[in-house]
Amino acid sequence: MTTSDVVAEYAAWLTDFLPDDYYDRYREYRWDMDLRRDHQRAAFEAGWLQPTWPREHGGRSLGLADAMEIRLEGATRSAPKMPNIAGPNVVAPGLRQFGTPEQIERLLVPLLRGDEWWALGMSEPEAGSDFAGLRTRAVRDGDVFRVKGRKIWTTQAHLSRWCTLYARTDPDAPKHHGISCLILDLESPGVTIEPIRMASISDETFCEVILDDVEVPVANLLGPCNGGWQVALSSLNHERQMIWIMNWVEIQRGLDAVRGSETAHDDDASGEVFTELGSLLADAEALRATGYRSLYNELAGRPSPEADILKLLGSLTLQRVWELAAATAGPRSIDDADLLFERQDALAATIYGGTSEIQRNIIAERLLGLPKG
Amino acid sequence: MDVGLNSGQLALRDSVRDVLRAECPPGVARQAMTDPERWRTIWKTVVGLGWTELAAPANGGDGSFGRVDLAVVLEECGAAIAPIPLLSSIGLAAGVLRVAGSAVDDLLSAIGGGAVAALAAHPPGCRLPGVTMALQGGRLHGRAVAVAGLPRAELIVTLASSADGPVAAVVRVGDGVAAHAVECTDPAQPVADVEIDTEPVVVAPVDVESALATPLLAAAADLVGVADAALASSVEHAKSRHQFGKPIGAFQGIKHALADNYVALERARGLTYAAAARLDDHATTPAAGWTAAALAKAAAADAAVGCARTGVQVHGALGQTWEHDMHLYLRHAWQGASTLGDSRALYHAVGRRAAGGAR
Numbered sequence: 001m002t003t004s005d006v007v008a009e010y011a012a013w014l015t016d017f018l019p020d021d022y023y024d025r026y027r028e029y030r031w032d033m034d035l036r037r038d039h040q041r042a043a044f045e046a047g048w049l050q051p052t053w054p055r056e057h058g059g060r061s062l063g064l065a066d067a068m069e070i071r072l073e074g075a076t077r078s079a080p081k082m083p084n085i086a087g088p089n090v091v092a093p094g095l096r097q098f099g100t101p102e103q104i105e106r107l108l109v110p111l112l113r114g115d116e117w118w119a120l121g122m123s124e125p126e127a128g129s130d131f132a133g134l135r136t137r138a139v140r141d142g143d144v145f146r147v148k149g150r151k152i153w154t155t156q157a158h159l160s161r162w163c164t165l166y167a168r169t170d171p172d173a174p175k176h177h178g179i180s181c182l183i184l185d186l187e188s189p190g191v192t193i194e195p196i197r198m199a200s201i202s203d204e205t206f207c208e209v210i211l212d213d214v215e216v217p218v219a220n221l222l223g224p225c226n227g228g229w230q231v232a233l234s235s236l237n238h239e240r241q242m243i244w245i246m247n248w249v250e251i252q253r254g255l256d257a258v259r260g261s262e263t264a265h266d267d268d269a270s271g272e273v274f275t276e277l278g279s280l281l282a283d284a285e286a287l288r289a290t291g292y293r294s295l296y297n298e299l300a301g302r303p304s305p306e307a308d309i310l311k312l313l314g315s316l317t318l319q320r321v322w323e324l325a326a327a328t329a330g331p332r333s334i335d336d337a338d339l340l341f342e343r344q345d346a347l348a349a350t351i352y353g354g355t356s357e358i359q360r361n362i363i364a365e366r367l368l369g370l371p372k373g
Numbered sequence: 374m375d376v377g378l379n380s381g382q383l384a385l386r387d388s389v390r391d392v393l394r395a396e397c398p399p400g401v402a403r404q405a406m407t408d409p410e411r412w413r414t415i416w417k418t419v420v421g422l423g424w425t426e427l428a429a430p431a432n433g434g435d436g437s438f439g440r441v442d443l444a445v446v447l448e449e450c451g452a453a454i455a456p457i458p459l460l461s462s463i464g465l466a467a468g469v470l471r472v473a474g475s476a477v478d479d480l481l482s483a484i485g486g487g488a489v490a491a492l493a494a495h496p497p498g499c500r501l502p503g504v505t506m507a508l509q510g511g512r513l514h515g516r517a518v519a520v521a522g523l524p525r526a527e528l529i530v531t532l533a534s535s536a537d538g539p540v541a542a543v544v545r546v547g548d549g550v551a552a553h554a555v556e557c558t559d560p561a562q563p564v565a566d567v568e569i570d571t572e573p574v575v576v577a578p579v580d581v582e583s584a585l586a587t588p589l590l591a592a593a594a595d596l597v598g599v600a601d602a603a604l605a606s607s608v609e610h611a612k613s614r615h616q617f618g619k620p621i622g623a624f625q626g627i628k629h630a631l632a633d634n635y636v637a638l639e640r641a642r643g644l645t646y647a648a649a650a651r652l653d654d655h656a657t658t659p660a661a662g663w664t665a666a667a668l669a670k671a672a673a674a675d676a677a678v679g680c681a682r683t684g685v686q687v688h689g690a691l692g693q694t695w696e697h698d699m700h701l702y703l704r705h706a707w708q709g710a711s712t713l714g715d716s717r718a719l720y721h722a723v724g725r726r727a728a729g730g731a732r
Contacts, residue, residue, distance in 0.1 A: 259728050271721065274728060278720030281727055282668040286640040289647035296377035306639045313636055360632035361625070368608045368631055370622035 003066050010048055010070050014079055017042055027338060039080040040114040049088060049112055058112045068295060071242055075249035084117040084156055091118045091164055094235035098223035119157040121165035124150060129358050132175045138167035138182060144215040145182060157207035158195045160186055166228050179228035183220040190214035200344035240307055244291040247314030251284045254321035261328035276324050283317040305367050312359040315349035322346045386445045393453035399698040405456030405561040412456045419457055420487035428467035429481035440649040444594035451598025454705050456561035458489045461522025464591025466490035466530040469584045473541040473577035480543055480575060491526040492588055493517035493567050500718040502585055506533035506569060513542050514570040519712055523552050523565040532581060539581050542573040559704035582663035586652055589666035589713055593645045596673035596709050600638045603680040603702040607631055607687040627687060634680045641672040664723055671719040674710035681706040
């Protein structure tokens with residue numbers, strides 16, 4: 001089967017799945033959690049959820065290039081967003097790579113079907129960008145770890161059954177080497193979850209998770225004891241070739257908003273809009289070209305350092321595009337709730353998954369070889 | 374779509390790089406600024422190695438050169454700031470002739486064999502390139518400014534209006550061609566204005582957008598090379614220069630500026646390779662090809678000027694001296710950025726089309 005055949009089959013499946021009035025009422029459907037849950041389950045069953053994985057894990061054993069085209073097609077057609085992105089896109093790759101057969105047997109399918117949601121227990125009040133500085137302690141006591149500590153900015157913890165909890169298991173080791181990843185059942189005694197009110201409309205609510213002498217079975221260790229840093233890096237890197245697609249499509253939506261705006265055409269200030277629009281079109285195309293180039297290099301077995309610009313360029317472009325959309329909307333921008341959401345949502349993009357400042361450090365230190373500060 | 378380099382292209386890049394490292398370190402550009410004949414020895418080497426043959430696409434076969442190969446070679450020459458008319462000859466002038474049909478085959482062969490050509494495509498008073506001349510009664514006349522490589526050229530390619538629509542017209546430097554050399558930003562790459570009133574050697578109908586796409590792409594590749602070399606110089610300096618007891622590259626003020634340079638560079642490189650692949654694809658429309666090439670040129674100019682300006686800052690007082698190479702990169706970047714459309718003008722043109730403004 002050629003790539004275009006596979007994409008055509010996926011496109012037909014998606015058309016068949018979506019309600020007839022999906023695009024007419026996209027503004028409502030994008031918040032429709034039932035539709036989004038149904039979509040994830042159907043995508044799992046049809047093998048479109050993680051196309052490179054085998055059938056029993058929601059895929060079709062396709063190559064990376066085919067998977068990217070499918071992801072692009074879905075994103076371009078505004079396929080319903082996964083309700084709990086952390087599960088299928090971050091936890092699942094880590095679980096498949098590091099999980100024991102028992103862990104995979106119990107946890108993977110409910111995760112991929114969306115029946116059980118997952119939270120990422122990473123950030124702490126004193127450990128944000130400095131993730132390895134985390135203080136939550138897990139002390140071995142026979143068959144269990146006893147966990148004490150506090151996690152924060154934990155997205156959707158209040159709706160999740162499970163959490164990949166990163167905790168310090170060796171306080172004497174250098175900070176990157178004393179961390180383990182534990183699979184925490186959020187229904188365990190001693191777990192308190194407090195949702196945090198968000199500044200914008202959001203279905204990705206932050207929570208604070210307080211852990212007061214919580215028992216986690218040793219069998220719930222994900223990956224090696226004290227090997228949590230590698231589990232975290234590997235889970236987050238799995239999507240390295242794909243993350244730009246989400247930004248790219250949101251950028252396209254913003255560009256459409258600019259092009260469709262009445263004021264983008266004829267008034268005296270349109271010259272500036274055209275210049276910024278052209279520059280943003282270059283950013284969007286550079287993102288796409290760089291995403292493809294890095295995949296091409298990876299498939300050829302070559303290094304793909306250019307992939308490290310995707311997060312930084314994608315998130316900054318996303319912010320600029322919605323600011324331009326707001327400028328072209330003129331005073332109408334202040335009574336447009338959707339636009340407000342897009343602008344606020346775009347501001348998160350330079351923070352989650354590693355802030356822009358950290359991304360610049362990574363580029364400078366790992367790619368350009370500059371010394372650590 | 375392929376948007377990376379295959380193993381053959383990587384080998385081509387490495388061989389060009391090796392030759393230029395040995396024969397043409399940046400100091401050669403400094404010498405060429407005051408010695409108008411300095412370019413000839415490098416040019417002889419380049420022609421001897423067959424790099425000028427990239428001017429024309431070979432007719433089929435596995436050895437045929439496409440625009441990606443052209444971009445690879447021009448990028449390396451840009452990185453070396455080689456003071457030779459390779460960009461003007463095989464990138465700009467031959468870039469137009471590529472889409473001018475079989476009437477120009479002999480001229481492309483001549484350029485492929487080392488004849489130096491220049492492209493006159495800047496109408497006076499315009500920021501964007503376009504039709505600069507008029508063809509009437511078999512005579513070509515008109516003016517163009519900022520013609521790169523003209524002081525070294527024997528052929529001039531230009532775009533002209535005619536009763537039958539736009540044409541590419543080629544003239545020989547000689548009677549009826551008045552070149553006025555200008556004191557330019559980068560004397561290693563001399564520039565002249567030109568006034569033409571003569572009979573052209575060849576005339577061939579062209580689509581103006583298609584004609585300008587390859588020159589824009591070629592200019593982009595050259596500037597990507599400049600950006601890369603300027604950034605590499607800054608990185609080396611940031612690693613070795615110590616202040617406050619550590620390398621200045623350990624400070625985030627330096628680190629983040631150079632990381633932003635890297636983003637600008639890879640943004641431009643991605644657009645350039647993608648535009649080259651797109652222009653080699655026969656299914657690409659003239660408008661789409663022009664847009665891809667224009668965005669690549671704009672991004673490459675931003676990257677080159679950005680990397681070179683940051684380079685001056687990172688090098689401190691050293692970067693303001695004649696003996697340091699950074700001003701050579703900066704001059705080349707500024708001059709290249711201003712020809713065939715500055716980046717703001719190009720972004721504006723693309724944005725205006727995309728917004729459905731007047732075409």
